[in-house]
Amino acid sequence: MIVQDVINLLEDFAPTTYAEDFDNVGLLVGNTQEPISGILVTLDTTEAVIDEAIATNCKLIVSFHPIIFSGLKKITGKNYVERVVIKAIQNNIAIFAIHTALDNAYHGVNNMICEKLSLTNRQILIPQSGTIKKLITYAPSAEASTIREALFKAGAGSIGNYDNCSFNLEGTGTFRGGKDSDPTKGKKLENHSEAETQISVTFPKHLETQILKALFTTHSYEEVAYEVVSIENTNQHIGMGMIGSLEKPMPESEFLEYLKTQMQTNTIRHSALLDKPIQKVAVLGGSGSFAISAAKRAGADIFITADLKYHDFFQAENSLILADIGHYESEQFTKNLLVAFLMKKITNFAPALPVGRLILSNTNTNPVKYY
Known part of the structure; x- marks a missing residue:
C-alpha cells in the first residue's frame, strides 16, 4: 500500500473539494507514491505525534487539523510548525490533513457529535452552496441508454434518496464535419441529420472528472457536445454543522450534565438558562460562532460548539442556549471516526496493511489545560 491508496480512500469518505477556501487540506508533507508500513491517525x-509515528514505524500520519496552515517562507525549526515539518521529512513520514472536508461531510465531525448525543432526524445546519452540477449532453438515440448507464455508474443522477435520475428529450441534431474530421455518423463535408436524445443529469461537483470520462468513453461521436453548469439547489449532505432531536425532551441542567458525560468534558461555558426543556439540538465542532444565527433560524433549543468569545454569548438573546464545550473536546472523537472508516476499507484492500498497523494516536494534543 502506498500513500496515494490511502488518499483515494479518504477522498471517497470526505472529498477535499468541499473543504473551505481558507483551509489547507490534502497531502502536506511526503510523496504520494511512497510505500507505507503503518498509518497513525x-x-x-x-x-x-511525530515521535509516536517514529516509535511505531508509521510512515503516514492522517491528521484532522493541518500542521501547515499559512505559507512557510523559511524552514529553520524556529517554531513548532517548522520543527514538525523538518522531523517528518527527515524520517520520511507523510502527513495528510482532512479538516474542513470532514467538517462538511454528512457523516463527518458533526454527525459524530450527534451520535454521541443520540440525536435523531439529523440535517445539515448550513448547507454548502455550489456543490451540485448538471451535465447536459446530446447522443444518438440508439446510444442514449448505454451512455445514461455509464453516467449513473460514474455517480451521476443521485438526488437525496433517489438514484439513476435523468431527464431526456428526443430531437434532431445537425452537423457537418470538416475536411480533417472523422465522423462516426454521416460523411465529412456533408450535412447530416441524426435522431438524438438530450440527456440531463446532476452530480456532486467532486465527481466531474470521472463523469466526463464516462461520457467520452461511451459516446461514439468524434466531438461530443456537452455543457456543465453549477446549480444552486440545496445539497442535503454537504455543509457545516448539524441539527437533530433528542428522543425525549430533557430539563436544561440534566441535559448539560448529559453533555458533559457524553463529550467527556469537565467544563461548559454557556449563556443564560431559559427554564425550558431541551429537545432540538444544533452542533458544530470547532469554532462555530458564525453559525449562531443559523441555529436560531433552525429553532434549536441549544447550540453546542467551541471558541465562543465574550460578546458571542450576547447573541443568545434568550432564544436559545449557547454552550461552549471546548475546541478539542468537540472534535476529539474525529480520529476514532477516521480509524473506523479506514479499518473497514483497508481490510478489503489489496495489498492491505499488516494487522495492527492502523493506529489510533495515544498522544493527547489538547493545548488547553484546566486548573
Whole structure:
C-alpha cells in the first residue's frame, strides 16, 4: 500500500473539494507514491505525534487539523510548525490533513457529535452552496441508454434518496464535419441529420472528472457536445454543522450534565438558562460562532460548539442556549471516526496493511489545560 491508496480512500469518505477556501487540506508533507508500513491517525500533528509515528514505524500520519496552515517562507525549526515539518521529512513520514472536508461531510465531525448525543432526524445546519452540477449532453438515440448507464455508474443522477435520475428529450441534431474530421455518423463535408436524445443529469461537483470520462468513453461521436453548469439547489449532505432531536425532551441542567458525560468534558461555558426543556439540538465542532444565527433560524433549543468569545454569548438573546464545550473536546472523537472508516476499507484492500498497523494516536494534543 502506498500513500496515494490511502488518499483515494479518504477522498471517497470526505472529498477535499468541499473543504473551505481558507483551509489547507490534502497531502502536506511526503510523496504520494511512497510505500507505507503503518498509518497513525491523530487530531493534531505535534512533535510528540511525530515521535509516536517514529516509535511505531508509521510512515503516514492522517491528521484532522493541518500542521501547515499559512505559507512557510523559511524552514529553520524556529517554531513548532517548522520543527514538525523538518522531523517528518527527515524520517520520511507523510502527513495528510482532512479538516474542513470532514467538517462538511454528512457523516463527518458533526454527525459524530450527534451520535454521541443520540440525536435523531439529523440535517445539515448550513448547507454548502455550489456543490451540485448538471451535465447536459446530446447522443444518438440508439446510444442514449448505454451512455445514461455509464453516467449513473460514474455517480451521476443521485438526488437525496433517489438514484439513476435523468431527464431526456428526443430531437434532431445537425452537423457537418470538416475536411480533417472523422465522423462516426454521416460523411465529412456533408450535412447530416441524426435522431438524438438530450440527456440531463446532476452530480456532486467532486465527481466531474470521472463523469466526463464516462461520457467520452461511451459516446461514439468524434466531438461530443456537452455543457456543465453549477446549480444552486440545496445539497442535503454537504455543509457545516448539524441539527437533530433528542428522543425525549430533557430539563436544561440534566441535559448539560448529559453533555458533559457524553463529550467527556469537565467544563461548559454557556449563556443564560431559559427554564425550558431541551429537545432540538444544533452542533458544530470547532469554532462555530458564525453559525449562531443559523441555529436560531433552525429553532434549536441549544447550540453546542467551541471558541465562543465574550460578546458571542450576547447573541443568545434568550432564544436559545449557547454552550461552549471546548475546541478539542468537540472534535476529539474525529480520529476514532477516521480509524473506523479506514479499518473497514483497508481490510478489503489489496495489498492491505499488516494487522495492527492502523493506529489510533495515544498522544493527547489538547493545548488547553484546566486548573
